[in-house]
Amino acid sequence: MLRDSEIAVADNPPAEPQPEPAPLAAAAALTALLAACGGGGGGDAPGPAPAPVPAPAPPPVGAAEAARFLAQATPGAGKGEILAVQAGGFAAWIEAQFALPQSQSHYDWLAAHGYNDEKYRNNATGLDNTIWRKLIASPDGLRQRVTLALSEICVVSVLGVSTPWRQFAVANYLDLLENNAFGNYRTLLRQISLSTAMGYYLTFRGNAKANPATGSEPDENYARELMQLMTLGLYKLNADGTPQASETYGQADVSGLARVFTGWDLDVSGLASPLPPDVHRRPMAQVASRYESGSKSFLGTTIAAATAAPAALDAALDTLFGHPNLPPFIGRQMIQRLVTSNPSPAYVARVAAAFADNGAGVRGDMKALVRAILLDAEARDLVTASAPSFGKLREPVTRFLNWARAFGAASAGDTWSVNDLSDPATKLGQSPMRSPSVFNFFRPGYVPPNSAIAAGGLAAPEFQITTESSVAGYVNFMQLAVSGAGIGDVKSGYPTLLPLAADSRALLAELNLVLAANQLSATTLATLAAALDSVAAGSDSGKLNRIWAALTLVLASPEYIVQK
Structure with a gap:
């Protein structure tokens, strides 16, 4: 596995300055200015209030614009959805997608199709089937596209989940991503941190506190990757996603955070042996004898000794979730997955601001993040789209x-x-x-070596899996x-x-x-x-x-x- 130092440069390239999209608020500003300069004088009684002016209808959406929007917002869409976007506009389509119910979960589909039969205990049979089923046929295209993007940020791979019924473990993990695709990122962080799939994949299931007699220390794998890949990144960021010179965390922070992830293991209470697939639908539970009950310090925060494990977990996740890096770090990667590999700093800043506060004081609102990404002028403007650096x-x-x-x-x-x-x-x-x-599959900052892309100072993540053979x-x-x-x-x-x-x-x-x-x-x-x-x-x-x-x-x- 690559270490932090090996990917630092590739995954945190300096952002190239790009032209800002043309301002869209000139008319509103002029209206406000005229209102401020209104009526003059003396002590005459005010006249009747003017009738409210209805909000202007959104401009009509052309077929090509609708198709381009759907290419960003879904895993794929047909002519009917293009017509639906044209009829209602971008924002209305998004809200309609938010309102769609979820189709049958991956876990339930596996069980309904008999993949809980004993002959499937020690393989992953059925997992690919249910994944393709949802991605191809589920009507909630926006949810499926966001779920796919999240699966490439908060990565679990069945190749590294070494447990019986691993198809059910990974199916449940994918269900958690989907359940929270329009929810809150903080909730998602807690649920994936207690999922058996993540526990196996990043090796902290059964993690034990330090043992001075043997010199063993808690496994640090999840603590490191949770910070590096799922919340903060390697370098401190400005609000627009551009990197600062200092690192976000050090080895002491990794070690301190790893102490939080001790004692968590499968919840086997009331289950028969050998364990059924249902063990993977349960969040992991605490084994008190393995938990590090001492104090835990990281990122300038100290969790006091004797803090119970669930409370320590929440305190740790609150620290990561509240860090200023999280909105631009996650926001930029979601833009890359949906819209463009090289968003301008201003685009990242607008998206990060919406993720930091949805307008009602809520941080981590995935709906606000999705709206901000897909409705931003930089995503929708066709002049911007024609630039060689866009896309x-x-x-x-x-x-x-x-x-x-x-x-x-x-x-x-x-x-x-x-x-x-x-x-x-x-x-x-x-x-x-x-x-x-x-x-x-590819790093967000990957730059193809010896290429025109590299010469232009641009990232091209998907090129990392592009070869003559592929x-x-x-x-x-x-x-x-x-x-x-x-x-x-x-x-x-x-x-x-x-x-x-x-x-x-x-x-x-x-x-x-x-x-x-x-x-x-x-x-x-x-x-x-x-x-x-x-x-x-x-x-x-x-x-x-x-x-x-x-x-x-x-x-x-x-x-x-x-x-x-």
Whole structure:
């Protein structure tokens, strides 16, 4: 595992100055100025109050703007959702997504489909199925996109969860992320800190207090990564996310915080042996003999000796949650996952301010964070989007999900047998909840060496998993996925595309809108149309062949793969 010093430079690059989006409040300022300069004189009685002026309607949303917004806000969306955004606007769509109920939990789906049978005790069978089920088919696209982003910040990987019923442990962890995707980050921190999946993954389950006789010390793994990756980062930050020269914490802080995470272990009370999967739905419980009851000092805070373990945990999390680094540190990473790899400091500052205070004095409000990221002028302004420094490489997983959700890919038997897609040579080189390390599939500050991106002082996180092998593997995989073969039992029949198949330009126009938000240039479209015209479309099978070819070509186009 990489140490702090090895990733410090890559994960905390100095922010490049970028032009600010044009101010949007000029009209409001002028109105306020005119009001302040109003009525003059003497002692005349005031006249009747003027009738209230209704708030102006939001400007109409074009189809391409709606598709671009949905590319940031969901794992993928079809024509119907584009029309819904056009009809109601960005903010109304977000609020409607907040109001959607959650679909069946990962844990409950596994149990309902028999993965609690003894033959699955010592493997992860079923986990990939339920993950793809939700990401592809759950109607709450915004919640699923935020959950996926959180899973890449607060990382747990099934590859490092060594316990019976690990599919249930990781499923429950993913359920916690989803349950709190529109909740409060402080609540999420406590729940993941007591989850069995995290306890196993970052090795503090069963953590014991120091033993002077043997010289053993508490395991420091979770304490370090909780600070470094999930709350604060390595360096103190300004409110706009730009780094200061001093480090956020030192080894003494890690050691002091590690004392908080002693004594926590599986809650086995009332459970039969061998343990059933349900042990992983319970928060970990305290084993008093292993808990360090002495004082615990870190980050300028001291938790007094004899403080009970749950109270010490809350005090520690309050310290991390209240640290000034947390809003810009988490805010910037969420912007990177949804919108752009190199947000301007001003964009980060606005998002961090909303995360620090939602307008009602609440810190850590995930809804406020999501609104601030997606509705910010820098996210929505098309002039800003055209800058070479704006945008991000789409993750391989989201490219696959873009296709699946846009065209209603489904599992006829509700089995969702897509499986592990980690192999870069034949699949995606990325599969949710299968990160190779706690640092995610790619680091937020990764810079491709010896590249124009590096020369421009920019970060490009997703390029860390982009290689010659993965580029070819992705195209071959998607060619199979979009065809009649599908992936596992997940496939689409393309009822919305079949009527367009005879006209290659109309077909490409639809795909350009739905998948790429009209980012494909006229030159690219002309090249693709010429290729498609060589595919006969006089029969139903010919039409499908043309659709499959068109999808593969669009999904492989650099103008699609770079999300602007």
